[in-house]
Amino acid sequence: MSVDIQAYLWPTPNGKKIYVVLEELNIPYDVRLINIGKNEQFAPEFLKISPNNKIPAIVDQNPPKEFGDSPISIFESAAILQYLADYKKGEGAPDLYPKNPRERVKVNEWLYWQIGGLGPMMGQSSHFSSTNIDYAKERYSKEVDRLLGVMNKRLGEYNYLAGDNYTIADIASYTWILYNDKVKAEDTPYPNIKAWFDRISERPAVKRAAEKAKL
Ligand SMILES: N[C@@H](CCC(=O)N[C@@H](CS)C(=O)NCC(=O)O)C(=O)O
Structure with missing residues (x-):
């Protein structure tokens, strides 16, 4: 079954944040490992979604309506945490980014x-x-x-x-x-x-x- 979120990660401190938030928010996701020890972060396909050649990055194939019809890619861990907590919160998930x-x-x-x-x-x-x-x-x-x-x-x-x-x-x-x-x-x-x-x-x-x- 295909899922909305593809997460481009490597298990470093910044990559692990995204595993934690996806699990907390109960969001299905696929992980694409980017081995930064083997310079995979410089691959042209990865640079299209993460121009600063760093993990983490995500692609959401099915963003909310206000983002339009096409998929959205996001790099920088804080931007990803904010986006997921605001827009992709799953069933029964805690409120990790209050609106107040x-x-x-x-x-x-x-x-x-x-x-x-x-x-x-x-x-x-x-x-x-x-x-x-x-x-x-x-x-x-x-x-x-x-x-x-x-x-x-x-x-x-x-x-x-x-x-x-x-x-x-x-x-x-x-x-x-x-x-x-x-x-x-x-x-x-x-x-x-x-x-x-x-x-x-x-x-x-x-x-x-x-x-x-x-x-
Ligand atoms: N400010 C960035 C930092 C990301 C970052 O430093 N990622 C490291 C791994 S923890 C990386 O991909 N390094 C590969 C490189 O610099 O070529 C964020 O929070 O996402």
Whole structure:
């Protein structure tokens, strides 16, 4: 049976977000793996839907009427999370992107905080950790620690990043925190992030995504 959503993924922090959101929203999907280790992200066919040569990307073969008759492709993980949560929510799925404007602004703040801060800084920190460039190593690991401090404080005040409810902002950061051993350690300096991380890991949809993406 053909399904609406084709997801172009590789099991990295940004790719795993899309597995989680599709499982949470109960949306049928096909995965097309793009092996970024083999430079498949530069294939001309993939660049047509993801011109920045990065996963994730999706194609929706059957978008809502207001998008017109033709399929739509989307790249950039935040744009995909917003689109799916707004337009493709499946039967019985939670509301991951509230319409209430005050709540939506909070989701956007923490979503963009991950896209512009936590993700790139963790990426750079990991990249330089295997080099002997001490200046870069220190700069990025300090910045990751600062960001985790901000996140830990926020999660001491609220159960989830945008407030009382689990949203796409949590999904965006969760798949990055998966890669941070300091947060997951028993004696973590970030206990509020650890509690949040453990709570999200118990969600049935996240467990299903973990199976499929090897989270
Ligand atoms: N801001 C982008 C970042 C995407 C990204 O960095 N993807 C990485 C994998 S996690 C990638 O495809 N890298 C391949 C490359 O740079 O050639 C998003 O959130 O979607």
